[in-house]
Amino acid sequence: MAKKVVVISSSPRKGGNSDTLCDEFVKGAKEAGNDAVKYFLEEIEFDSCKACMRCKTPERECYQEDQISIILDDMMEADVIVYATPIYYYEMTGTLKMFFDRCYPIFNYLEDKDYYIITAVGSSNGDALTGIRSFIGFSKNPTEKAVFTVVGDAKSQPDVLKEVYDAGFNC
């Protein structure tokens, strides 16, 4: 059965290293007949979570009217979620963290999802996976399927591209 796949790409560099791997994952997933979408956060205008707690009332709605609510709806319906980030100072990007904060309406309602993590580094992830895994760990019954890390220029590493394409194809 076709799966719904949501990919969150948090580099500012469209077509950069992590974003290239996101595209490979989406390509593989689509060519296997799945419904896959990538959100490139840098092109989406959104503000930080204001901690107003309105999303914790019975309506569970964020008062901010932007595209984030569409992404969160998609994530709720997804079978597979991919978080992708370049590593900055051994952490995820500020953009991905700001997005995770905006997930406050749904973070603990996400249930039975398969997760993939994509990172791009100059040399090392350091402890960067800890924060991403913590966020995933707040969801219900998560399964971490794989972590892909590319060192340097992704486009010149066909083996890495294929590995990520195959993961998308077989997700």
Ligand SMILES: Cc1cc2nc3c(=O)[nH]c(=O)nc-3n(C[C@H](O)[C@H](O)[C@H](O)COP(=O)(O)O)c2cc1C
């Ligand atoms: C602000 C900043 C901080 C960085 N910190 C690290 C780091 O801690 N470790 C590392 O290996 N690379 C670091 N890098 C290098 C990037 O992770 C690397 O260039 C990566 O391939 C960029 O991915 P992208 O093309 O997906 O944006 C840093 C780059 C920037 C701009």
